[in-house]
Amino acid sequence: MKNQAYRMTMLFDFYGDLLTDRQKEFYDLYYNDDLSLAEIAENYDITRQGVRDIIVRAERTLEDVEEKTGLIRRFHETKEIVAQIRGICQELDALNGRRFRDELLNGLCRRLDEAVTQLERE
Secondary structure, eight states: OHHHHHHHHHHHHHHGGGSOHHHHHHHIIIIISOOOHHHHHHHHTSOHHHHHHHHHHHHHHHHHHHHHHOHHHHHHHHHHHHHHHHHHHHHHHHHIIIIIOOHHHHHHHHHHHHHHHHHHHO
16 A cells, blocks of 8 residues: 555656646645545535546546656666665775775766766756
8 A cells, every 4th residue: 555655646746747736636635635535525525436536537647647658667767776876886985995095086986976966866
């Protein structure tokens, strides 16, 4: 269940602007504010089934866009690669400190670390 909620939140973060205003509102209330279908229905004076239909339609839209673009999948792959690069940079820096004590290599490690930090921010 937690993975599903995380996935739905990621989908909304990446593609939420593609939904209608009503879909965005109900989706946000359901997944982010943790309101039940009945609570949303009561607040908006519609049926529980009506709320469910809107949310299911929104989910389908978001899933379809992710299936076509793969942005979330690539986001996670990129995060993993950036973590690997950071680890390699740390190993190089440690090796340089223990063995070589080369200032040029030290500077390159710093520049690589800065580049990885910049990637993580974006």
